[in-house]
Amino acid sequence: MGLRGPTLTDCGAWVCCRWGPDPTDNTPSAPPSVTRRHGTADQVRWFEAKPCYIYHVVNAWEEGDEIVMDACRVKNPQHQTTFDHPLASFLAYMRLDAQLYRYRFNLVTGQTTEHALDDANIEFPSVDSRIMGRHHRYSYNMSMANEPYLLFDGIVRFDQQTGAKEEHKFGPGRWGSEAPFAARDGSTGETDGYLVSFVNDEAEGRGEINVFDASDVAAGPLARVLLPVRVPSGFHATWVRADQLQSRA
Numbered sequence: 001m002g003l004r005g006p007t008l009t010d011c012g013a014w015v016c017c018r019w020g021p022d023p024t025d026n027t028p029s030a031p032p033s034v035t036r037r038h039g040t041a042d043q044v045r046w047f048e049a050k051p052c053y054i055y056h057v058v059n060a061w062e063e064g065d066e067i068v069m070d071a072c073r074v075k076n077p078q079h080q081t082t083f084d085h086p087l088a089s090f091l092a093y094m095r096l097d098a099q100l101y102r103y104r105f106n107l108v109t110g111q112t113t114e115h116a117l118d119d120a121n122i123e124f125p126s127v128d129s130r131i132m133g134r135h136h137r138y139s140y141n142m143s144m145a146n147e148p149y150l151l152f153d154g155i156v157r158f159d160q161q162t163g164a165k166e167e168h169k170f171g172p173g174r175w176g177s178e179a180p181f182a183a184r185d186g187s188t189g190e191t192d193g194y195l196v197s198f199v200n201d202e203a204e205g206r207g208e209i210n211v212f213d214a215s216d217v218a219a220g221p222l223a224r225v226l227l228p229v230r231v232p233s234g235f236h237a238t239w240v241r242a243d244q245l246q247s248r249a
Contacts, residue, residue: 032112034067034105047105047112055096058125061135065108070139070160072123073101073116096144098123100158120165122156124178124235128190137161138190140179140214143169151175151233155195157217166217170210173202180239181214191215194222200233207231 035044058070075097100117122141143154154169155176170176179197187193195212209225 032069032103032105034107045105045107045110047110049103049112049114055098056123056125058100058139058141059127059132059136061133063104063135065106067105067107068135069103069105070117070125071101071103072096072098072125072141074098095148095150096123097121098144100125100139100141100160102160117160118158118163118165120156122158124152126178126180128181128183128193129239130183131190136190138214140181140195140217142176142178143167145175150235152177155179155197155212155217157191157214168212168217168220170199175200175202175233176210177234178237179212180237182239182241196237196239198231198234198237199224200231205230 032047032049033044034047053074054071055074056072058072060067060069062068098121099119100122102115102117104113106112121144123144124142125139126141127136127139137160139158139160141156141158142152143156145151145153147153152170152175154167157166159165177198179195181190181193182196183193191214193214195214195217197210197212199208199210200206201208207227207230209223209227210221211223211225212221213219
């Protein structure tokens, strides 16, 4: 799967030593493409979709004659400067206002259908990596803080079958990292495991690891591992089992 669209750079942003899209670019095009995993260029299929901007895709899978893709679609890709900060204009490009969104690409008719799954501002999604590329039920997403910086103030588990959300907030002045799923030994399902996140506590000047039961995110962390040094707030994270590391040693 891929999304292609023209991007015109905002020359005013260059003057400020930063990058940004041209706000006057109204090109109505963001054609998604589909190709086989080991396919060739002449096998690419192009589809039409509403113009948009997407940072991260949740997952994609086959369903009958369709390819289904869930993604975090930015509601308004134009930067919004609402905070009084010396770097407000620059930071606005990094702040996200995205919602879970679904695309269906019909390989027989060539048609695209699309709609929002939820309106909460969540991003940096992950699913149980064992079923990546196959139909999933749950995604684990980061709640975007209403701050001038790109910060995660909580974890949201979204059930795409029922539309239900389960959420945990880290607390005032506490910011997390992306929370990947770590399966239990002998795990049998998408929620049979843990979510792991680095949390930066600004008041304490301390970093910690929070471990959550993926089946009950709202209950809060099962464990908090206090770290000897502070880990700065970051974006991406992943989980790798010990045996996987040893096999690559």
